[in-house]
Amino acid sequence: MNLVRFDPASLDATEVARRRHRLVTLVLLIAGPAVLVMADLHRRTGYDGWKAVHLALFTVLFSLIALGAAQSLIGFFIRRRGGDPCRITASLGPDDTEHIVSARTAVVMPICNEEVGRVIEGLRVMYRSVQRTGKLADCDFFLLSDSTDPNRWIEEEAAWLALTRQLGAEGRIFYRKRRGGINKKAGNLADFCRRWGRHYVYMVVLDADSLMSGDAIVRLAQLMERNPRVGIIQGVPVLVNGETILARLQQFASRLYGPVSAAGLNYWQLGEANYWGHNAIIRLAPFIAHCSLPELPGEGAFGGRIMSHDYVEAALMRRAGWEVWLATDLDGNYEECPANVIEFAQRDRRWLQGNLQHARLVGAKGFHAVNRVHFALGILAYVASPLWLAFLIVSAVIAWRFGAPGVALAPVESFAGYAQWSYRTQAVLLFLFTFALLFLPKLIALLDLRARRQEVAAFGGWGDLVGGVFLETLVFTLLAPVLMLYHTAFIALTIARRKISWGTQRRGGESALGETIAAHWAHTAVGAVGWMTVTRIDATLAFWMAPILAGLICSVPLSYFTGSLPLGRALRREGLFKTPEESRPLPELLELAAALAARRPGPPPHPVLAENYGLLQAVIDPFVNAVHVSLLRAKDEQPVASEERFVGLRATLLREGPEALTPRDRMALLMDLDSMNALHHALWSSPAAELAGWWRLALQHYNVIAPVPETAFTPRGGEGHIVSGPTTS
Amino acid sequence: MIAVSNDLPSADASVPAGPDWDEAFLRVESYLRAHQLESRVLLNRLATAIIAEARERARGNPAAAPVALAMGVTHERIGAWFARAGREGDQASERVRAADRLALVLADLPGRWPNCFLAGEAVPHEAAEALASATREPGPELRFSNMPPATLEFGFDAAGQPDPSNRGGRFLARAAGPWLAVILLLGVVWAASH
Numbered sequence: 001m002n003l004v005r006f007d008p009a010s011l012d013a014t015e016v017a018r019r020r021h022r023l024v025t026l027v028l029l030i031a032g033p034a035v036l037v038m039a040d041l042h043r044r045t046g047y048d049g050w051k052a053v054h055l056a057l058f059t060v061l062f063s064l065i066a067l068g069a070a071q072s073l074i075g076f077f078i079r080r081r082g083g084d085p086c087r088i089t090a091s092l093g094p095d096d097t098e099h100i101v102s103a104r105t106a107v108v109m110p111i112c113n114e115e116v117g118r119v120i121e122g123l124r125v126m127y128r129s130v131q132r133t134g135k136l137a138d139c140d141f142f143l144l145s146d147s148t149d150p151n152r153w154i155e156e157e158a159a160w161l162a163l164t165r166q167l168g169a170e171g172r173i174f175y176r177k178r179r180g181g182i183n184k185k186a187g188n189l190a191d192f193c194r195r196w197g198r199h200y201v202y203m204v205v206l207d208a209d210s211l212m213s214g215d216a217i218v219r220l221a222q223l224m225e226r227n228p229r230v231g232i233i234q235g236v237p238v239l240v241n242g243e244t245i246l247a248r249l250q251q252f253a254s255r256l257y258g259p260v261s262a263a264g265l266n267y268w269q270l271g272e273a274n275y276w277g278h279n280a281i282i283r284l285a286p287f288i289a290h291c292s293l294p295e296l297p298g299e300g301a302f303g304g305r306i307m308s309h310d311y312v313e314a315a316l317m318r319r320a321g322w323e324v325w326l327a328t329d330l331d332g333n334y335e336e337c338p339a340n341v342i343e344f345a346q347r348d349r350r351w352l353q354g355n356l357q358h359a360r361l362v363g364a365k366g367f368h369a370v371n372r373v374h375f376a377l378g379i380l381a382y383v384a385s386p387l388w389l390a391f392l393i394v395s396a397v398i399a400w401r402f403g404a405p406g407v408a409l410a411p412v413e414s415f416a417g418y419a420q421w422s423y424r425t426q427a428v429l430l431f432l433f434t435f436a437l438l439f440l441p442k443l444i445a446l447l448d449l450r451a452r453r454q455e456v457a458a459f460g461g462w463g464d465l466v467g468g469v470f471l472e473t474l475v476f477t478l479l480a481p482v483l484m485l486y487h488t489a490f491i492a493l494t495i496a497r498r499k500i501s502w503g504t505q506r507r508g509g510e511s512a513l514g515e516t517i518a519a520h521w522a523h524t525a526v527g528a529v530g531w532m533t534v535t536r537i538d539a540t541l542a543f544w545m546a547p548i549l550a551g552l553i554c555s556v557p558l559s560y561f562t563g564s565l566p567l568g569r570a571l572r573r574e575g576l577f578k579t580p581e582e583s584r585p586l587p588e589l590l591e592l593a594a595a596l597a598a599r600r601p602g603p604p605p606h607p608v609l610a611e612n613y614g615l616l617q618a619v620i621d622p623f624v625n626a627v628h629v630s631l632l633r634a635k636d637e638q639p640v641a642s643e644e645r646f647v648g649l650r651a652t653l654l655r656e657g658p659e660a661l662t663p664r665d666r667m668a669l670l671m672d673l674d675s676m677n678a679l680h681h682a683l684w685s686s687p688a689a690e691l692a693g694w695w696r697l698a699l700q701h702y703n704v705i706a707p708v709p710e711t712a713f714t715p716r717g718g719e720g721h722i723v724s725g726p727t728t729s
Numbered sequence: 730m731i732a733v734s735n736d737l738p739s740a741d742a743s744v745p746a747g748p749d750w751d752e753a754f755l756r757v758e759s760y761l762r763a764h765q766l767e768s769r770v771l772l773n774r775l776a777t778a779i780i781a782e783a784r785e786r787a788r789g790n791p792a793a794a795p796v797a798l799a800m801g802v803t804h805e806r807i808g809a810w811f812a813r814a815g816r817e818g819d820q821a822s823e824r825v826r827a828a829d830r831l832a833l834v835l836a837d838l839p840g841r842w843p844n845c846f847l848a849g850e851a852v853p854h855e856a857a858e859a860l861a862s863a864t865r866e867p868g869p870e871l872r873f874s875n876m877p878p879a880t881l882e883f884g885f886d887a888a889g890q891p892d893p894s895n896r897g898g899r900f901l902a903r904a905a906g907p908w909l910a911v912i913l914l915l916g917v918v919w920a921a922s923h
Contacts (some may be wrong), residue, residue: 026913032912036915161834195872288878309792364883620763623830647883674823677824681826685800686797687795687796
């Protein structure tokens with residue numbers, strides 16, 4: 001363990017440059033020979049346009065693989081030496097945690113239509129955890145809602161108030177709902193900064209599924225205090241709480257391979273690291289001064305509002321002279337992950353759109369070169385998919401042309417005779433080298449664990465670890481071509497400015513068979529056509545492409561079963577894909593699990609009422625209505641035209657029910673304080689005959705008269721006596 | 730626990746019957762129940778008393794709907810109770826009524842003093858204090874910051890020269906040497922073997 005405290009301010013620029021040179025040189029040393037062998041392979045049969053394209057694609061794709069492998073290799077050696085001395089967490093000495101007084105910190109959680117129970121319980125756990133550190137007085141918590149679903153909105157308000165009451169956290173946990181969701185999450189945070197940013201020195205940004213221990217939050221604030229030139233510290237969250245097979249696979253893989261990879265990232269990024277949008281701490285003053293996102297010139301997929309804000313904010317912070325660091329070994333820092341392939345793809349669609357837009361920023365003036373690299377790598381992470389697809393197609397075309405009548409192997413030896421390889425041997429060697437490099441990070445992660453016996457035990461022992469790696473590799477190998485086609489389609493749709501429709505996902509993330517088939521039938525068809533094509537071209541080519549095509553052909557069952565909750569839970573009971581967070585969970589994880597298990601949702605609302613249940617509660621319930629209107633902005637005077645519009649909308653709502661209004665009109669009413677007051681009064685004071693059947697049914701929820709028991713003497717139909725009027729069907 | 734007062738009027742002949750008044754009775758009872766009054770006895774007595782008073786008013790205003798009259802009386806009684814609890818404000822204002830209801834929630838009156846709300850006797854001192862101090866902060870005091878959008882410039886300077894403040898260029902220049910050496914080495918290997 002290195003006991004010398006690291007001071008980022010004293011970091012030598014030469015050392016920074018040396019590290020980056022080493023990484024790129026290592027990538028060149030790995031990728032260069034492979035490109036050379038591929039170039040020689042093509043030379044043996046004579047170059048043409050197809051082979052030139054093939055070689056270019058191979059060079060780009062192999063370099064990306066080499067970069068991952070190089071990072072892992074570096075991370076491995078760094079960790080073997082006891083960790084990187086140049087890491088931001090090493091800037092705190094053992095005594096500093098006691099001496100450094102944390103400054104005012106806002107813990108902010110932007111939310112948008114997320115499951116309210118999980119959000120509230122996560123916040124409760126974090127609040128209590130900070131309370132246990134004794135630093136609660138330094139922290140305020142904010143739920144920053146951009147929810148567009150009225151049901152979610154009303155549920156959030158009630159849940160927030162209940163939480164503050166239960167925790168005695170009035171004036172400590174705040175809730176704010178934006179009237180318009182301009183600029184999405186970045187706009188949500190910017191709105192917070194504009195209103196309240198000056199109250200705080202730091203802002204810890206969370207996602208709806210984030211969980212951070214109080215120690216982690218306090219430690220981040222202390223790290224900022226210690227390092228006044230640092231603008232952002234990004235934690236590396238550990239994936240937790242996965243229940244489906246896919247979620248468990250992701251958290252197992254990220255937990256196993258993540259630390260080595262993160263150490264490799266920190267090795268070259270240092271003070272020019274990236275911001276991932278959550279589980280990070282931000283110094284508010286420079287963030288407010290320099291990181292408000294501008295609009296990109298032009299229209300289309302690459303213009304307009306910046307969709308993926310985090311990379312850009314990191315680049316802007318760095319451009320203003322503030323450092324951005326990655327805290328690779330911050331304990332108590334968690335997030336959750338998509339539960340099934342469709343959710344995974346949906347998330348990728350959002351990220352992909354944002355990352356593609358960064359193409360405009362790679363060449364923008366003033367950014368640090370490393371930030372340009374972040375932009376480029378973010379783009380390549382998705383553009384690699386169509387490149388891989390093109391590579392496969394070009395490979396098939398070359399094989400077809402190679403087998404065509406009249407084309408023969410040119411009598412050229414490999415490397416002009418220096419290497420005695422047959423054409424096939426050379427191709428297989430190249431293929432094996434590529435695969436070895438792909439799997440090198442996995443092997444390195446296992447090697448890294450050799451010196452960490454406790455960690456191995458926490459993964460369930462070597463047997464479970466190796467078995468887990470094998471299965472994880474198998475599943476992700478099969479899923480990779482599915483994601484490749486998804487990404488390719490997303491890029492095409494983004495450039496064409498087209499939207500994609502997704503089926504509604506079930507709660508809890510479990511896949512539904514119908515939706516799975518709808519999402520993957522095209523992949524299956526592509527796989528089947530691909531298989532028929534390559535078997536006609538060449539049996540050997542079909543053999544090598546079998547894993548890719550098998551993944552596509554089996555995409556429906558693969559997606560369905562990896563998204564299965566019962567199967568995921570069964571695997572957990574068997575101890576497969578176990579992670580240290582499951583073997584020895586921190587109190588915060590246990591608390592969250594217990595709180596979520598203890599939540600007993602009330603009976604579901606009547607199906608007729610369910611769609612507008614939030615509106616129902618906000619209008620009818622005296623308490624929900626009171627809380628809701630207390631959170632609306634009071635306007636002293638309403639323009640006459642606006643008031644007349646609201647009078648009309650209110651009358652329509654009561655007489656014809658919510659379906660008679662557009663969602664936009666319903667939201668307008670929900671946002672108007674006087675309308676919500678008036679609706680509450682008018683609803684309760686109106687005879688049933690003047691109300692829509694929908695409202696009469698809603699009022700029955702508050703009746704104390706139960707229906708007459710149905711007996712032989714009950715009139716036909718068995719209706720109970722009237723309550724507040726006839727019910728709707 | 731607050732005992733239900735016995736001075737509430739009991740059901741008598743002045744209480745009207747009929748579908749309209751049944752509906753009004755049920756509406757009042759439901760509204761009070763929505764305030765989490767769960768005592769059936771108290772609910773029944775309150776609703777009976779409110780309907781009786783509404784009936785009196787109906788004599789002077791026969792065109793008014795019984796539901797509207799009964800709910801009017803209900804709001805008046807709720808307002809009078811809040812006034813007894815020490816809360817001020819014009820009870821005719823919907824905003825004041827909403828603020829009073831919010832105070833009930835924040836003070837957790839239904840949980841801590843069940844059957845206290847609208848009971849005939851004086852409001853317990855602790856409950857009145859809890860209602861008086863029941864305020865909700867929507868957020869810290871607003872302290873607005875100006876957050877101007879960052880400027881982005883694309884391409885090179887007008888003179889066609891790279892921006893000297895762009896450290897990326899210097900970094901790339903420094904890096905080019907060893908990388909070119911590796912590429913050169915690979916080139917030499919290729920040239921020597923072909």
